[in-house]
Amino acid sequence: MNYFGLLTGIATLLIIGLGFPLEIHGERILGYLWWPYMMGVGILLVIVSLFIQTEWFCVLVGILGATFIWGSTELKEQAVRTELGWYLLNPDKIKPPFENMIKKWKAPHL
Amino acid sequence: MNLIGVVAAVVTFLSVWFGHVAVRKIEFISPTIWIPVTAFFSFGLVVEFLSLSAINRSLSTALGIFGITLLFDAFEFVRQEKRVKKGHAPANPNNPRHAEILATYSSATTLDLLKRDPTGLRMSAKETSTNL
Numbered sequence: 001m002n003y004f005g006l007l008t009g010i011a012t013l014l015i016i017g018l019g020f021p022l023e024i025h026g027e028r029i030l031g032y033l034w035w036p037y038m039m040g041v042g043i044l045l046v047i048v049s050l051f052i053q054t055e056w057f058c059v060l061v062g063i064l065g066a067t068f069i070w071g072s073t074e075l076k077e078q079a080v081r082t083e084l085g086w087y088l089l090n091p092d093k094i095k096p097p098f099e100n101m102i103k104k105w106k107a108p109h110l
Numbered sequence: 111m112n113l114i115g116v117v118a119a120v121v122t123f124l125s126v127w128f129g130h131v132a133v134r135k136i137e138f139i140s141p142t143i144w145i146p147v148t149a150f151f152s153f154g155l156v157v158e159f160l161s162l163s164a165i166n167r168s169l170s171t172a173l174g175i176f177g178i179t180l181l182f183d184a185f186e187f188v189r190q191e192k193r194v195k196k197g198h199a200p201a202n203p204n205n206p207r208h209a210e211i212l213a214t215y216s217s218a219t220t221l222d223l224l225k226r227d228p229t230g231l232r233m234s235a236k237e238t239s240t241n242l
Contacts, residue, residue, distance in 0.1 A: 002164055004171060005161030005170030008171045009177055016122075067122065070122075110130065
């Protein structure tokens with residue numbers, strides 16, 4: 001019996017669970033225009049995982065990276081949820097660097 | 111270079127994407143909720159069993175992650191139906207189960223309210239009751 005995969009799966013569930021509050025609070029404090037930065041952090045984490053020799057730690061960092069990348073594609077919809085009144089809307093969000101440039105890009109949504 | 115983290119990341123991303131789309135589409139058309147719940151739960155258990163039997167660590171990881179997301183998707187069907195009742199996800203009038211939800215819950219709607227771009231402003235009652 002190889003328990004590594006099952007434990008990895010459970011860890012994934014817990015890490016994605018952390019993704020929910022990260023998404024809600026991230027959108028509230030920063031706003032959806034931070035999506036390229038969130039995606040960048042995710043990609044960076046996946047790259048960092050390549051250089052981690054301890055397998056379980058390498059896997060956890062990879063999953064965390066994927067969670068950030070997925071989260072970046074969900075920020076736009078979360079912003080709409082706040083505007084619909086389903087979540088608290090914060091009108092004074094912290095603006096991202098290069099805000100005007102990011103506004104011209106289409107925010108990803110899958 | 112340790113590729114197992116990349117394997118875990120890719121499988122996590124694709125599994126979450128698959129579940130995200132599949133749960134919404136299947137819940138929208140399925141006349142019952144228990145059939146997809148049972149199917150995803152059973153498939154998830156099979157994939158977890160395969161993960162336990164896999165000798166290769168990367169394969170075990172990939173199956174372990176995919177299996178757990180399938181088990182979670184089974185639970186998500188129930189949550190998705192609740193969203194439809196609240197009007198947070200669109201109801202399908204051609205689906206008898208959803209037609210009943212539309213008749214019973216005044217909050218249920220056929221509109222997909224999330225299909226719009228953010229404006230930064232709180233929407234008015236008129237805006238929240240129409241598809242933009």
